[in-house]
Amino acid sequence: MSINSINIVHKMSRFYKLCVAIVLSLTLLVSNSQVKAQDAAAGGAPAAGAAAPAGGGGDAEKGKSLFTNNCAQCHAVTDEKVVGPGLKGIEGRAPSKDWLHKWIRNSSAVIASGDAYANQVFNANGKVQMSSFPNLTDADIDGILAYIDQQGKPAQAAAVAGEKDSKNAGGPGGSGPSTSGGPSELFTFVLVALLIVMLLVLGVLLAIVTILSKAVTPATVDGTQPVGSLGQRIKTGLSDAFNNTTLRSIVIWLFLLVVTKATIDGAYGVGIQQGYAPKQPIAYSHKLHAGQYKIDCNYCHTGVNKGKSATIPSANICMNCHGVIKKESPEIQKIYAAIENNQPIEWVRVHNLPDLAYFNHAQHVNVGNVQCQTCHGAIEQMEVVEQRSSLTMGWCIDCHRRTEVNTKDNAYYDKLVALHRKESKEPLxxxxxxxxxxxxxxY
Ligand code: HEC
Ligand code: HEC
Ligand code: HEC
Ligand code: HEC
Ligand code: HEC
Ligand code: HEC
Incomplete structure (x- = not known):
């Protein structure tokens, strides 16, 4: 036990400090790239519509936001049927990619052309009309298809996201951010693997350094072995470890990183309630009333064509029918109780924009001729209402970028259309x- 071994110990501990530095920078990189991936998934949507398609066909990253904003309320990426069929394996079963381009841009035209496959799908889904997306380019659609394909594959990282999706029955992403596909995910994966390996190396090195430095302590040079029971030695070992500043700072660093990550994740999820489906005070079912009995949405949501709010019906509207229908049902008795006590039924609000945003139903439903289902999904199939769209700013903007103004029979727009035609060949x-x-x- 001489200068030599002391030197080795010194070198080892220098190497060890280097390793600590590498691990710390790797950890930073990992958390950083996660944030970026979420950025693309959560906030990047507004830009997605305008930017020219970067890579030509099949950009799954972009496809994801297009899918979430346009298709998710009616389609799942799994086998599950929502309004339309589950889209897993769609490229395998549709006639061709070209067919898919045409179908997604205007499905009714494909059906009208007498296309056998189109008519078969249409009939198999109760002749429900799919929305048209005339403004999606081939590249946009290829991106969506690439995203669907990626989600359908059970392969490595994609499986995590896929699982989440199927639990959510067609609301991919669920609430809050989810991991997004593509190269950034692979990058993170590699970084995490590296990090784990480095941590293992660190552990081993730590053990070696401890043993070696024990070996060169004066006690050993004297020849007297450190005495004490095994328990005592473990105790001193532990307190040594606790007193080791490097080890302590690693623990603190890791703790800080985990907390930061959790905070960032939380912040991205704030206000986004896609998939929210609270239990209501009365077991009222849209599936029964709007689906089976085909009661018009307007009958109850009397505001949709007239004003900002769609309005929730008062108990009196229920009484138009339930004054006679199913009076004995305990659920219907709750309506009676509300009227007798002169108390409104306390429905739990599902869709809720923050106060800073202004949204007007009449503008969209009456003037714009947008279907309720385009924004709310197939309410008429819901036992309990669920929020199907994200209601983020990116969602509003995305639709405004791709939707043509409904100028038909609207003199108000005639001048505007004429002006626009002069400047551009694109539709208004x-x-x-x-x-x-x-x-x-x-506001
Ligand atoms: C308002 C609901 C709705 C929206 C939104 C919607 N679809 Fe559909 N989709 C349907 C329905 C319903 C069908 C079944 C065919 C029919 O009834 O017209 C369908 C069928 C399809 C099919 C054929 C499925 C098969 O099994 O062959 C594809 C592909 C498809 N949709 C893709 C999309 C894509 C991509 C989007 C988003 C850009 C989208 N859909 C948005 C309702 C919708
Ligand atoms: C018989 C009356 C009735 C009819 C018809 C009806 N609804 Fe409703 N709707 C309600 C009631 C009551 C609520 C509040 C309770 C709930 O959320 O289930 C509600 C809630 C909703 C909500 C969620 C509101 C929120 O809190 O954000 C939406 C969206 C909605 N309806 C859309 C529709 C659409 C679309 C149709 C037509 C396909 C329709 N409704 C037909 C009575 C009706
Ligand atoms: C246009 C007629 C009509 C209106 C308006 C209407 N309902 Fe109904 N409701 C029905 C019919 C029909 C049934 C099915 C009765 C049956 O199963 O025999 C039903 C069934 C129900 C049931 C299930 C009762 C049970 O125990 O099976 C509930 C709960 C209910 N309605 C709540 C409401 C509420 C709340 C409103 C007001 C927002 C409302 N309904 C408005 C026609 C109506
Ligand atoms: C362009 C998208 C869009 C369309 C189309 C649309 N809604 Fe909404 N709906 C929303 C948004 C966004 C909210 C949340 C509004 C808020 O919080 O201020 C909402 C909220 C609601 C609510 C909750 C009460 C309220 O008015 O805030 C009901 C009920 C509702 N919608 C019913 C309908 C019905 C019925 C139709 C079809 C006749 C329809 N919506 C069409 C986007 C839409
Ligand atoms: C088509 C409608 C629409 C337009 C246009 C629009 N916004 Fe928004 N904005 C929204 C909605 C809806 C929300 C609420 C989103 C949410 O709750 O997640 C929002 C949220 C925000 C927020 C709050 C931050 C957040 O993410 O919640 C800011 C800041 C904002 N918008 C700024 C702008 C600015 C600046 C512009 C103009 C360049 C703009 N918005 C244009 C609809 C719009
Ligand atoms: C499904 C497509 C769609 C979605 C989603 C959508 N809008 Fe719109 N929006 C339209 C259409 C179509 C019009 C044009 C109506 C008309 O002809 O005036 C419009 C018009 C508007 C206008 C009037 C614009 C003007 O210059 O007159 C406002 C404001 C608006 N939307 C706000 C919102 C907000 C806020 C959201 C999100 C909460 C939203 N929209 C989501 C389709 C959409």
């Missing part, structure tokens, strides 16, 4: 009439 979109102006949506 909501974006062209001010649908992207901050002040239109923000």
């Amino acid at each position: 979109k909501v974006a062209n009439i001010g649908g992207l102006e901050c002040s239109k949506c923000h």
Whole structure:
């Protein structure tokens, strides 16, 4: 036990410190790349519509946001049927990619052309009309298809996201951010693997350094072995470890990183309630009333064509029918109780924009001729209402970028259309009439 071994110990501990530095920077990189991936998934949506398709066909990253904003309310990426069929394996079963481009841009035209497969799908799904997406380019659609394909594969990281999706029955992403696919995920994966290996190396090194430095302590040079029971030695070992500043700072660093990550995740999820489906005070079912009995949405939501709010029906509207129908049911008795006590039924609000945003139903339903289902999903199939769209700013903007203004039979738009025709060959979109102006949506 001489200068030599002391030197070795010194070198080892220097190497050890280097390793600590590497591990710390790796950890930082990992958390950083996660944040970026979420950024793309959560906040990047507004930009997605305008930017020219970067890579040509099949950009799954972009496809994801297009899918979430346009298709998720009616389709799952699994086998599960929502309004339309589950889209898992769609490229295998549809006639061709070209067919898919045409279908997604305008399914009714494909059906009308007498296409056998289109008619078969249409009939098999109760002749429900799918929305048209005339503004999706081939590249957009290829991106969506690439995203669906990626989600359907059980392969490594994609499986995690896929599992989440199937639990959510067609609301991919669920509430809050989810991991997004593509190269950034692989990058994170590699980084995490490296990090784990480095941590293992660190552990081994730590053990070696401890043993070696024990070996060169004066006690051993004297020849007297450190005495004490095994328990005592473990105790001193532990307190040594606790007193080791490097080890302590690693623990503190890791703790800080975990907390930061959790905070960031939480912050991204704030206010996004896709998939929210609270239990209501009365077991009222849209599936029964709007689906089976085909009661018009307007009959109860009397505001949709007239004003900002769609309005929730008062108990009196229920009484138009339940004054005679199913009076004995305990659920219906709750309506009676509300009227007798002169108390409104305390329905739990499902969709809720923050106060800073202005949304008007009449503008969309009456003027814009947008279907309820485009934004709310197939309410008429829901036992309990669920929020199907994200209601984020990116969601509003995305639709305004791709949707044509409904100018039919609307003299108000005649002049605008004429003006627009002079400037551009593109159809008049909501974006062209001010649908992207901050002040239109923000007070
Ligand atoms: C309002 C609900 C709705 C929306 C939104 C919607 N779809 Fe559909 N989709 C349907 C229905 C319903 C069908 C079944 C065919 C029919 O009834 O017209 C269907 C069928 C399909 C099919 C054929 C499925 C098969 O099994 O062959 C594809 C592909 C498809 N949709 C893709 C999309 C994509 C991509 C989007 C988003 C850009 C989208 N759909 C948005 C309702 C919708
Ligand atoms: C018989 C009356 C009735 C009819 C018809 C009806 N609804 Fe409703 N709707 C209600 C009641 C009551 C609530 C509140 C309780 C709940 O959320 O289930 C509600 C809630 C909703 C909500 C959620 C509101 C929130 O809190 O964010 C939406 C969206 C909705 N309805 C859409 C529709 C659509 C679309 C249709 C037509 C397909 C429809 N409703 C037909 C009575 C009706
Ligand atoms: C246009 C007629 C009509 C209106 C309006 C209407 N309902 Fe109904 N409701 C029905 C019918 C029909 C049934 C099915 C009765 C049966 O199963 O025999 C039903 C069944 C129900 C049931 C299930 C009762 C049970 O125990 O099976 C509930 C709960 C209910 N309605 C609540 C409501 C509420 C709340 C409203 C007001 C927001 C409302 N209904 C408005 C026609 C109506
Ligand atoms: C362009 C998208 C869009 C369309 C189309 C749409 N809604 Fe909504 N709906 C929303 C948004 C966004 C909210 C949340 C509004 C808020 O919190 O201020 C909402 C809220 C609601 C509510 C809760 C009460 C309220 O008015 O805030 C009901 C009920 C409702 N919608 C019913 C309908 C019905 C019925 C239709 C079809 C006739 C329809 N919606 C069409 C986007 C839409
Ligand atoms: C499914 C597509 C769609 C979605 C989603 C959507 N809109 Fe719209 N929006 C339209 C259409 C179509 C019009 C044009 C209506 C018309 O002809 O005036 C419009 C018009 C508007 C206008 C009037 C713009 C103008 O210059 O006159 C405002 C404000 C608006 N939307 C707000 C919102 C907000 C806020 C949201 C999200 C909460 C939203 N929209 C989501 C389709 C959509
Ligand atoms: C088509 C409607 C629409 C337009 C246009 C629009 N916003 Fe928004 N904005 C929204 C909605 C809806 C929300 C609420 C989103 C949520 O709750 O997640 C929002 C949220 C925000 C927020 C709050 C931050 C957040 O993420 O919650 C800010 C800040 C904001 N918008 C700024 C702007 C600015 C600046 C512009 C103009 C460049 C603009 N918005 C244009 C609809 C719009």
